[in-house]
Amino acid sequence: MTALAFDRHNHDRCIAGALKRAETHCGARRLQFTATRRRVLEILLQEHRAMGAYDILAVLSSEGLGSQPPAAYRALDFLVREGLAHRIEGLNAYAACALPVHGPGHGPEHGQEDASDHGHVPAFLICRGCKAVAETETGLAQGRLGAAAREAGFSVERVVVEAEGLCPGCAGAGA
Amino acid sequence: MTALAFDRHNHDRCIAGALKRAETHCGARRLQFTATRRRVLEILLQEHRAMGAYDILAVLSSEGLGSQPPAAYRALDFLVREGLAHRIEGLNAYAACALPVHGPGHGPEHGQEDASDHGHVPAFLICRGCKAVAETETGLAQGRLGAAAREAGFSVERVVVEAEGLCPGCAGAGA
DNA sequence: CGGATATATGTAATGTTATAACATATCAAC
């Protein structure tokens, strides 16, 4: 599992791939990948960073795609629901999904999903220097959290794993 | 590691112990465990649940301990800084620390602490039914997150692990 | 096609969470 955001990579291709996957995902489920939803995903994909809903709204507003908070929140809710973006709880912000695998299979779109069934929990490395967000995955069942949950008879439906720290670049720059 | 919040236990003793530890902790560091700070910790200890800053403020206000948001936020900031309480990111809320070990040694009071040095990352099981919050611990280094961070050259300073789901009681009640 | 149903968007208002800035008070050390 490589943390894409901190590596040099062909980001244009990265963006194009994510958009293509989103189209495919929506097409397969008869979901409307509307102009606003698509544009919000594009905005999030622009950089590997989390953006606040109001930052996104500002862009939408400047482009005539909506001027009130619900325009942004509705699109974000859709993207998060479909696994095409993630909410970063520690920042009250949103980031595009950077892992091909999440889109068509690991969002909450399955309804009453139990996260302990499989180990695919998205996890984030958040740089406090440059605000970059790298996405990776973490196991749940194998770790101590899963053990504690089983022991307590607690059924896990959703897991948030976020690590804040410094990326290689910012650590080198002496933060 | 038992998830205290979901077990029957002597909660009065649980509260008294936490307060005692807080006193000791503050005494040892010449920190002022003021009336407001103590009261906020007591409020959080009342139940094993997370409370919003404004819920706490309402209590403080009714008791003449402050009526404006900073009264609550300052006390909460202190408690979190000292490891006596935790912020639950997924709820924008706060819960008293339920683990003796966290108080005097695992908060951010060490300054530039690197969470990967030791494996003591607090983790929370949050019931969406009754809103109870059980605290446990999870390893960082042994899991895939630690591996991904090392591979990326990312230095982890803080980790948020929160699992949302249903506690045994609420699952039984057919939620 | 045309009407019915579901989905998406527009718009206004409001609710919730959190911080900035500056004055005053209290504490702790010398």
Next chain:
DNA sequence: GTTGATATGTTATAACATTACATATATCCG
């Protein structure tokens, strides 16, 4: 008791998010 650090009071505002209801657009089916 003066001094410097810490804590609190107070006002205002910033940042994040939702409710409610009206309107528009898409999708389905006969």
